[in-house]
Amino acid sequence: SRSLNLAVIPGDGIGQEVVAQGLKVLNAVLPQDVKLQTKEYDLGAQRWHRTGDTLPDAELDSLKQHDAILLGAIGDPSVPSGVLERGLLLKLRFAFDHFINLRPSKLFPNTATPLAGRPDIDFVVVREGTEGPYTGNGGSIRTGTEHEVATEVSLNTAYGVERVVRDAYERANARPRKKLTLVHKNNVLVYAGHMWKNIFDKVGQEYPEVTTDYLHVDAATIFFVTQPERFDVIVTDNLFGDILTDLAAAVTGGIGLAASGNINPTGAFPSMFEPVHGSAPDIAGQGKADPTATVLSVALLLRHLGFDAEAGRIEEAVSADLAERDGGTVRTTDEIGDALAVRVAG
Amino acid sequence: SRSLNLAVIPGDGIGQEVVAQGLKVLNAVLPQDVKLQTKEYDLGAQRWHRTGDTLPDAELDSLKQHDAILLGAIGDPSVPSGVLERGLLLKLRFAFDHFINLRPSKLFPNTATPLAGRPDIDFVVVREGTEGPYTGNGGSIRTGTEHEVATEVSLNTAYGVERVVRDAYERANARPRKKLTLVHKNNVLVYAGHMWKNIFDKVGQEYPEVTTDYLHVDAATIFFVTQPERFDVIVTDNLFGDILTDLAAAVTGGIGLAASGNINPTGAFPSMFEPVHGSAPDIAGQGKADPTATVLSVALLLRHLGFDAEAGRIEEAVSADLAERDGGTVRTTDEIGDALAVRVAG
Ligand SMILES: CC(C)[C@H](C(=O)O)[C@@H](O)C(=O)O
Ligand SMILES: CC(C)[C@H](C(=O)O)[C@@H](O)C(=O)O
Numbered sequence: 093s094r095s096l097n098l099a100v101i102p103g104d105g106i107g108q109e110v111v112a113q114g115l116k117v118l119n120a121v122l123p124q125d126v127k128l129q130t131k132e133y134d135l136g137a138q139r140w141h142r143t144g145d146t147l148p149d150a151e152l153d154s155l156k157q158h159d160a161i162l163l164g165a166i167g168d169p170s171v172p173s174g175v176l177e178r179g180l181l182l183k184l185r186f187a188f189d190h191f192i193n194l195r196p197s198k199l200f201p202n203t204a205t206p207l208a209g210r211p212d213i214d215f216v217v218v219r220e221g222t223e224g225p226y227t228g229n230g231g232s233i234r235t236g237t238e239h240e241v242a243t244e245v246s247l248n249t250a251y252g253v254e255r256v257v258r259d260a261y262e263r264a265n266a267r268p269r270k271k272l273t274l275v276h277k278n279n280v281l282v283y284a285g286h287m288w289k290n291i292f293d294k295v296g297q298e299y300p301e302v303t304t305d306y307l308h309v310d311a312a313t314i315f316f317v318t319q320p321e322r323f324d325v326i327v328t329d330n331l332f333g334d335i336l337t338d339l340a341a342a343v344t345g346g347i348g349l350a351a352s353g354n355i356n357p358t359g360a361f362p363s364m365f366e367p368v369h370g371s372a373p374d375i376a377g378q379g380k381a382d383p384t385a386t387v388l389s390v391a392l393l394l395r396h397l398g399f400d401a402e403a404g405r406i407e408e409a410v411s412a413d414l415a416e417r418d419g420g421t422v423r424t425t426d427e428i429g430d431a432l433a434v435r436v437a438g
Numbered sequence: 439s440r441s442l443n444l445a446v447i448p449g450d451g452i453g454q455e456v457v458a459q460g461l462k463v464l465n466a467v468l469p470q471d472v473k474l475q476t477k478e479y480d481l482g483a484q485r486w487h488r489t490g491d492t493l494p495d496a497e498l499d500s501l502k503q504h505d506a507i508l509l510g511a512i513g514d515p516s517v518p519s520g521v522l523e524r525g526l527l528l529k530l531r532f533a534f535d536h537f538i539n540l541r542p543s544k545l546f547p548n549t550a551t552p553l554a555g556r557p558d559i560d561f562v563v564v565r566e567g568t569e570g571p572y573t574g575n576g577g578s579i580r581t582g583t584e585h586e587v588a589t590e591v592s593l594n595t596a597y598g599v600e601r602v603v604r605d606a607y608e609r610a611n612a613r614p615r616k617k618l619t620l621v622h623k624n625n626v627l628v629y630a631g632h633m634w635k636n637i638f639d640k641v642g643q644e645y646p647e648v649t650t651d652y653l654h655v656d657a658a659t660i661f662f663v664t665q666p667e668r669f670d671v672i673v674t675d676n677l678f679g680d681i682l683t684d685l686a687a688a689v690t691g692g693i694g695l696a697a698s699g700n701i702n703p704t705g706a707f708p709s710m711f712e713p714v715h716g717s718a719p720d721i722a723g724q725g726k727a728d729p730t731a732t733v734l735s736v737a738l739l740l741r742h743l744g745f746d747a748e749a750g751r752i753e754e755a756v757s758a759d760l761a762e763r764d765g766g767t768v769r770t771t772d773e774i775g776d777a778l779a780v781r782v783a784g
Binding site: 167290313342347 | 513519520523524528551552553554555571572574576577578580581582583584585586587588589590591592593594595596597600623624625626627628629630631632633635636655656657659660662663664677680681683684685687688689692693
């Protein structure tokens with residue numbers, strides 16, 4: 093019999109609530125013969141307040157033993173900005189070499205978009221996850237004085253860029269439209285930008301069927317709101333990917349629906365799946381959070397582990413659930429989870 | 439009698455056409471007693487192809503003698519990405535210490551926005567113009583090989599941050615809503631981000647009437663499309679400002695209307711005014727470009743030089759012109775310029 097050994101990090105704010113629904117739907121969709129084991133990890137703001145720990149080595153080692161990680165949300169205003177992001181979330185992404193940060197964006201029927209005309213949006217952003225300005229490489233001198241100088245270094249390697257670009261070509265090649273857009277800012281960030289563009293062009297020679305395009309990040313944001321249907325697969329660096337995927341979430345019905353996977357495709361480390369949204373402390377514990385983004389992240393998790401049919405069933409359930417939302421009736425976090433669990437089981 | 443000694447850099451693509459309309463409107467609005475002198479500088483793609491020059495010292499020195507600079511657009515696909523941007527446009531911004539990159543965004547009545555519901559948008563982005571990842575500080579080793587490493591360094595100084603933050607507080611304080619939002623990414627870019635936030639908070643103590651807010655750049659893009667009316671003045675770094683102002687232009691009727699000023703408020707060097715849009719080589723020379731962004735940039739130029747009434751007249755003329763556009767009739771670049779010139783004169 094098969095098994096799925098899952099690490100669960102509920103985290104802060106609405107993390108606990110949405111993760112509970114993700115697990116509910118996972119339980120409902122998994123075939124009978126799959127033995128699901130979960131282990132919860134107490135990491136996040138409360139743990140940090142209690143012990144000062146963000147992610148001790150023992151827990152990092154233990155997390156490594158799992159097939160995958162499901163994460164709710166990390167962050168709380170009571171913790172100084174950066175402590176949990178760098179010490180926990182980014183530490184996991186870097187320690188487990190999650191070089192693919194996969195973020196699909198689809199405008200489901202019947203969901204609200206701020207865009208007039210409801211364009212046909214269905215693209216996926218392949219965001220680099222282990223380099224760029226996210227490496228923590230930087231510092232400051234004369235900190236806090238009028239002579240302070242602070243730097244942030246964006247680190248980019250041919251090794252790191254090539255593997256994410258190749259993954260993006262593979263994904264584009266497997267989709268009907270076979271279109272890949274590189275987003276960078278190579279007219280200003282000429283060193284990193286030219287390396288990205290050169291590698292993008294070089295790897296592209298191996299994928300003659302994929303149509304390619306290049307956009308500066310500033311221009312890309314324009315097309316996200318005026319012509320989002322032009323995108324199929326987008327590959328971009330860590331910081332630009334962060335910005336673009338929040339914007340993508342906003343135009344496709346909001347951050348409550350945006351799923352993501354922090355993926356190491358080699359299988360050397362467990363991949364981690366999380367909604368794009370944050371911990372939303374203002375609505376935590378009130379049953380107001382939409383668990384759909386977490387449930388869709390569970391679908392990405394299942395697909396990553398080879399449960400393609402089950403992933404598809406979750407996505408169809410979400411699509412059907414959204415199609416029946418009427419905007420008037422407000423359901424609780426739990427009710428949405430129940431509805432999705434019923435759909436995937438049925 | 440007063441005088442205005444203007445440098446004009448038409449540049450590439452549609453630059454020539456839109457600048458001609460900017461000057462037309464400027465001539466029409468200026469009081470009789472102001473003697474307008476203009477000197478045109480041949481800089482941009484053609485010059486580079488002909489001579490290999492982007493911005494020779496002699497021309498930089500000469501530009502310094504003017505009261506202000508009006509620039510059309512720089513860039514052409516025939517020139518490698520970065521050559522003209524770094525060698526001309528950014529060189530000017532840095533040489534003349536344009537630390538305020540001012541970019542107002544207003545949704546005029548009757549202009550098309552991709553946003554449903556036509557929110558009430560009227561904010562201004564104060565983008566830092568001389569630091570951040572734009573300094574050209576970076577490099578690459580083993581360039582072009584599989585072992586390449588490329589860096590981009592974001593440089594930030596307390597001196598540079600404080601002066602732009604202070605300028606933004608002044609602008610916020612002078613506006614009816616008196617609200618200032620700092621946009622950065624201080625949960626990841628902790629060194630630069632914390633310095634920005636600390637200086638923002640410190641300077642804020644001198645402006646007790648200004649309401650302040652902080653947003654991560656990714657979250658800010660969400661609000662740009664879901665709740666743009668929440669913004670009044672935004673202050674941010676060079677790269678985030680680049681991205682946000684293109685998005686702002688997109689949601690407020692498109693890049694054809696977005697004006698900008700590269701300002702040195704000390705007066706030590708001439709400030710430079712330019713539309714946010716690029717050279718649009720695909721429509722160059724066809725009379726299709728909308729010169730409104732350039733005309734609005736002329737208004738910013740006039741206000742910077744103390745011609746407040748004239749700046750206001752241009753803005754009213756644009757507003758009235760937009761209000762009468764019917765979407766059906768397509769006017770040429772020249773016709774729009776003529777219409778605006780008539781309005782400001784009358
Ligand atoms: C919380 C933060 C560190 C994170 C990021 O910047 O990657 C988040 O914005 C995201 O997109 O997952
Ligand atoms: C052309 C480019 C160098 C420039 C920038 O990035 O600043 C442009 O995008 C802008 O916003 O003025």
